[in-house]
Amino acid sequence: xxxxxxxxxxxxFTAAFETTDPAALQVRACQCGFCRRHGARTVSDPAGxxxxxxxxxATRRYRFGRRSADFLICQGxxxxxxxxxxxxxxxxxxxADIGVFADRAPEPMVYDSETPEEKRARRLARWTPVTLExxx
Amino acid sequence: MSAAEPAWRAGGCHCGGVRxxxxxxxxxxxxxxxxxxxxxxxxxxxxxxxxRFRVTRGAERxxxxxxxxxxxxxxxxxxxxxxxxxRPRSNPDGWSINARCxxxxxxxxxxxxxxxxxxxxxxxxxxxxxxxxAS
Numbered sequence: 536x537x538x539x540x541x542x543x544x545x546x547x548f549t550a551a552f553e554t555t556d557p558a559a560l561q562v563r564a565c566q567c568g569f570c571r572r573h574g575a576r577t578v579s580d581p582a583g584x585x586x587x588x589x590x591x592x593a594t595r596r597y598r599f600g601r602r603s604a605d606f607l608i609c610q611g612x613x614x615x616x617x618x619x620x621x622x623x624x625x626x627x628x629x630x631a632d633i634g635v636f637a638d639r640a641p642e643p644m645v646y647d648s649e650t651p652e653e654k655r656a657r658r659l660a661r662w663t664p665v666t667l668e669x670x671x
Numbered sequence: 672m673s674a675a676e677p678a679w680r681a682g683g684c685h686c687g688g689v690r691x692x693x694x695x696x697x698x699x700x701x702x703x704x705x706x707x708x709x710x711x712x713x714x715x716x717x718x719x720x721x722x723r724f725r726v727t728r729g730a731e732r733x734x735x736x737x738x739x740x741x742x743x744x745x746x747x748x749x750x751x752x753x754x755x756x757x758r759p760r761s762n763p764d765g766w767s768i769n770a771r772c773x774x775x776x777x778x779x780x781x782x783x784x785x786x787x788x789x790x791x792x793x794x795x796x797x798x799x800x801x802x803x804x805a806s
Binding site for chain 1: 684685686707708710711712713714734736738745747748749750751752753754755769771772
């Protein structure tokens with residue numbers, strides 16, 4: 536397993552992403568209004584592990600639309616780091632500054648026509664098992 | 672109104688709490704920046720003079736982020752984290768809006784050039800014309 540580490544700009548929110556082969560992972564650019572405004576590029580590995588460490592009091596759990604996931608935003612520097620739901624998560628590798636993905640061309644993704652059930656099934660199948668290390 | 676006249680174009684953060692308007696023509700010069708802050712959001716800078724920018728909602732909803740020398744002041748929506756605009760050090764007489772935050776870019780021809788923000792003092796003169804008020 537390769538262990539890739541990153542953090543938001545102020546350092547309060549850190550991420551450790553364990554994956555076997557980073558080059559084999561799709562880098563996605565979701566075209567929803569939130570991800571476009573944040574310039575997000577996300578990756579996930581359902582066979583990997585993502586550990587997110589942050590302070591509850593310094594992190595915004597932002598929900599919108601179907602309100603089915605927490606979009607985690609550092610309240611110190613505004614960086615959108617990851618989205619989590621039901622034990623899985625996706626990592627924004629631009630905000631986390633994971634260098635191995637920096638030169639990858641992202642795949643634009645449009646999820647507008649998904650039903651809530653399809654969205655949940657896609658995330659559970661595709662996102663990375665996550666461990667949250669939350670301090671107060 | 673002829674096609675060449677500038678028009679006010681609205682934009683904002685994701686949650687709707689922070690809203691702005693910017694006056695531009697149809698042809699827009701924009702820059703990406705390689706500084707450590709902009710690199711984390713892919714901020715697409717459209718720099719305009721003071722008179723061509725206005726905050727229409729939610730100035731009080733902004734959080735300001737500073738670090739190191741605390742000179743650069745990066746503002747983002749306290750609710751959704753989106754960086755919609757700020758006062759750039761390269762152009763203290765104007766504003767930079769994030770083209771990603773415009774409601775509608777249809778009809779706009781936006782040319783994006785890379786800017787070496789890590790060494791902004793060396794090249795700020797190349798941006799000065801963007802925030803200068805038209806005479």
